[in-house]
Amino acid sequence: EVQLLESGGDLVQPGGSLRLSCAASGLTFSNSVMSWVRRGPGKGLEWVSSISASGHNTYYTDSVKGRFTISRDNSKNTLYVQMNSLRVEDTAIYYCAKDGGYGDYLYNWFDTWGQGTLVTVSS
Amino acid sequence: EKVMTQSPATLSVSPGERATLSCRASQSVSNSYLAWYQQKPGQAPRLLIYGASTRATGIPARFSGSGSGTEFTLTISSLQSEDFAAYYCQQYDNWPLTFGGGTKVEIK
Numbered sequence: 001e002v003q004l005l006e007s008g009g010d011l012v013q014p015g016g017s018l019r020l021s022c023a024a025s026g027l028t029f030s031n032s033v034m035s036w037v038r039r040g041p042g043k044g045l046e047w048v049s050s051i052s053a054s055g056h057n058t059y060y061t062d063s064v065k066g067r068f069t070i071s072r073d074n075s076k077n078t079l080y081v082q083m084n085s086l087r088v089e090d091t092a093i094y095y096c097a098k099d100g101g102y103g104d105y106l107y108n109w110f111d112t113w114g115q116g117t118l119v120t121v122s123s
Numbered sequence: 124e125k126v127m128t129q130s131p132a133t134l135s136v137s138p139g140e141r142a143t144l145s146c147r148a149s150q151s152v153s154n155s156y157l158a159w160y161q162q163k164p165g166q167a168p169r170l171l172i173y174g175a176s177t178r179a180t181g182i183p184a185r186f187s188g189s190g191s192g193t194e195f196t197l198t199i200s201s202l203q204s205e206d207f208a209a210y211y212c213q214q215y216d217n218w219p220l221t222f223g224g225g226t227k228v229e230i231k
Contacts, residue, residue, distance in 0.1 A: 027161045030174075037168075043224075044211060044222050044223065044224040044225045045160075045168065045211055045213070045222040046222065047213075047219060047220035047221070047223075049215030049224070050220075059218060061219045062219065068182070095167065095168070097168075100170075100173065107173075107215070108156070108169070108220055109170065109173045109213065109215050110156040110158075110160075110170060111179060111180075113167035113169070114166045114167055115167050116167065
């Protein structure tokens with residue numbers, strides 16, 4: 001069974017930084033395309049970022065470009081997102097999601113999701 | 124950016140009845156690159172449909188997707204108690220990937 005377990009969510013002040021992690025098991029992580037999707041309070045789902053299996057190709061929504069960095073360590077079966085210059089509007093539950101694609105080929109739909117980790121940006 | 128609009132925001136349905144959820148795109152979604160997800164409170168989203176009409180692994184046949192271009196529909200043929208949840212559509216035709224605001228299916 002594929003399992004994705006996020007961690008690292010916390011309360012942080014505006015302008016602060018946070019790194020989220022997603023530990024994966026039950027899959028060939030090194031061949032899996034991975035993404036982060038968030039859900040703000042009272043809002044719908046919002047795609048944040050995706051990374052190819054090799055880590056060579058990354059993609060971001062405009063609102064986080066230059067502030068967030070997605071990465072992965074295939075030796076540890078772990079996905080990361082480094083979040084800098086956090087804003088109040090970044091407050092959300094952040095989900096780690098596995099793309100239906102493989103290798104460097106993204107399908108851009110998500111067949112497995114984690115339970116999420118809560119990030120609160122507030123002074 | 125393709126804006127996805129779902130309607131209605133809330134749908135009240137009795138168990139055993141049919142539920143029809145709508146998803147409209149602001150621009151045409153090529154190749155029917157449209158997915159549907161279910162999310163229950165406190166749980167992770169679950170993929171139901173991709174390619175507008177292909178059921179994901181393990182999804183019951185009572186869930187069906189249809190549509191093309193700018194109009195898409197998710198139909199639940201006979202609502203079971205476990206189907207009361209929020210449903211989201213998502214286009215993956217181009218970047219940024221975008222989701223609809225969701226439809227909450229509640230017990231009537």
